[in-house]
Amino acid sequence: MSAVPQERRIVTAIPGPKSQELQARRSATVAGGVGSVLPVFTTRAGGGIVEDVDGNRLIDFGSGIAVTSVGASAEAVVRRASAQLQDFTHTCFMVTPYEGYVEVCEQLAELTPGDHAKKSALFNSGAEAVENAVKIARAYTKRTAVVVFDHGYHGRTNLTMGMTAKNMPYKHGFGPFAPEIYRVPVAYGYRWPTGADNAGAEASAQAIDMINKQIGAENVAAIIIEPVLGEGGFIEPAKGFLPAISKFATDNGIVFVADEIQSGFCRTGQWFACEDEGVVPDLITTAKGIAGGLPLAAVTGRAEIMDAPHSGGLGGTYGGNPVACAAALGAIETMKELDLNGKAKRIEEVMKGRLAAMAEKHDVIGDIRGRGAMIAIELVESGTKDGAKTPNAAAAAALAKACHQEGLLVLTCGTYGNVLRFLPPLVIGEDLLNEGLDIIESAFAGI
Template structure:
């Protein structure tokens, strides 16, 4: 793929000119420690001055290869031309009226686009919000009103957000839940298909039967408003369920009048090589939550779903002051246009082919890599003690740190803290992706 420059003349190269973090970053970090709450963490305290394509450039002039995309947000790159143009024009026109007070066309256009892009050819409507957690909360609200039921079912290793309800829905305690309770009630957890960690081989339908048995015995189908599942688990470890799992759970939901909600906040918008990860299993969710990559870096989220469900909520029951802000809507329209123009679904599939081939070769050399998995440009390796499935979080952290020091920005994840996840911008040029994998290989072989 040709180089995509973010901003005028931003070279697509890895360049290390100081230690990481450099002196200017360290200076800003010292100021931060005096005024920013300690509970707000950062993976790598290098302070960014500019970014675009496949790199982020810090205040010391270091150019790092970006395998994080701001956690799957900058799929079209930072400062994608169509996003910049749309935002610039919208800011010059007006920044805010509140759609609930005086509406504007951009909100409607985004809803039209999302209704067309989400799975299924049924009649759909959408509502716009600010963040993924807001979208999940509103999907639950819609499902409860539509069904007249209260119970919400989620799965092991799930991550759905940091609000009170979405913390209850999130599986991992530290750092997301510790000390923040009590949490919202009527949230129940069922087992998930996690092929690498199954004690014995199990098919997707068999794993779904296990999930359904827990729901029926511990909750009762008639009490369930919705089942909320990430088609590819995000923070939980980039787990791809066994084939047929999502289909079987979705079919059970339909049979029992339960709303099936696909949380596509991290996996949607071309990230896995289709517009939404549900498409890999030909699953048509009742409701889809969208955020992260939808608006090229600006805060925007959505719930998109069956018209009769979306319309179940009374007038004024959905919304928020900033939901569907006009500037964010302009960014979303620019981001979606970029995804269509550059065929970023095809690009995500090409990234998958490159990464999985290289990572499997590396796994053959490094027995600490227990699993290589993912879809599209949402790829991960799980680090374990060789010959076992015992998580090795310390080695995982050491690999990430080593890559950071060599100018490659990457993230860890997983319930056990032992998964390295790779989320390159979909516009990253091939030479940068290859170089990042070279660095990873060097670091891994040096540590194991």
């Protein structure tokens, strides 16, 4: 159990005076391009609570953007990482290797979909994992083109910015971007012109037609998609879409890559979101929830594909840092012992039930979607009752602000900035979960 008391407490305005002092210091020395959702400065966090320097305790519906799924100070993560710190902090796996890296790769081979032989390479961030997945796919196929999707997000490096769909704040003013990146439609059911029931078949047919006509399947090294699109608005591609794209990739010798950086490691109630429709990717990228808050990422996939790059072609000074590997083993231990897939499914049951009741009262809620503890509401000008689906970014911003003032940390997302997303730690108590939902319900009354 977390040492941080698991109860919301508001003792000052949000942000409080000490946070405001620190914000002034930050403004003087931290680059302005680094933003923050809420400028309260954290001192402790654990379970479902974030405590700030002023003594306020906020309910956490963000998990550091789906990172601290096991909590921000999980016992097994702290224990294993602390022990590793005592032994050594770094050797560089490319200089003198260590067992922890190998153990993480063994766990990834066991946990990721498919019973084929698998290998992994470890890195520091999600963007780095995606970038290396592209390198591996190009080395294996001897092709260059990379196919990505509308509303997708893959990172902030030059290559992954080019792969990301949304201009602001991720791409604006930072080009030119890497070449040979092609974007095709995704089955966004809520906004599909002929309705959600048709989206899977129609969008996959459109995407495949565009690939064949505009790129040539024989030129495509990799097709990369998030099985639940994160920054784009927690979009679940309509049923049938992912299997159709995966089959097309297999039939044409294209490496199919599942970007599970936000959706992986129990977040959706399964170890990986692509399992929902039985999709077995050739490569899978992971980060965020893998190591309980320490920087670690991985590319895992078919052994013959992973072995395509020449020796020395993959790596990085800090990739698979020993302390981060120890933390990952602690996080995976926690996920198994506490059945965090089961806890994610229970969070979905509670949240979707409460949110559906709110949607009955508030037309501004156009759609409720997501799986497990990766749930979102899309906000619109007139709701669905009269058929209008005009994005309402102002409502999302107002709701987030109201929640923050009451001590609930929530995040927004979406291509149109009109989605409120909920990513509570999988270990959050149900009392805190419901209290957070009470705050959301009250916030609707004020917009």
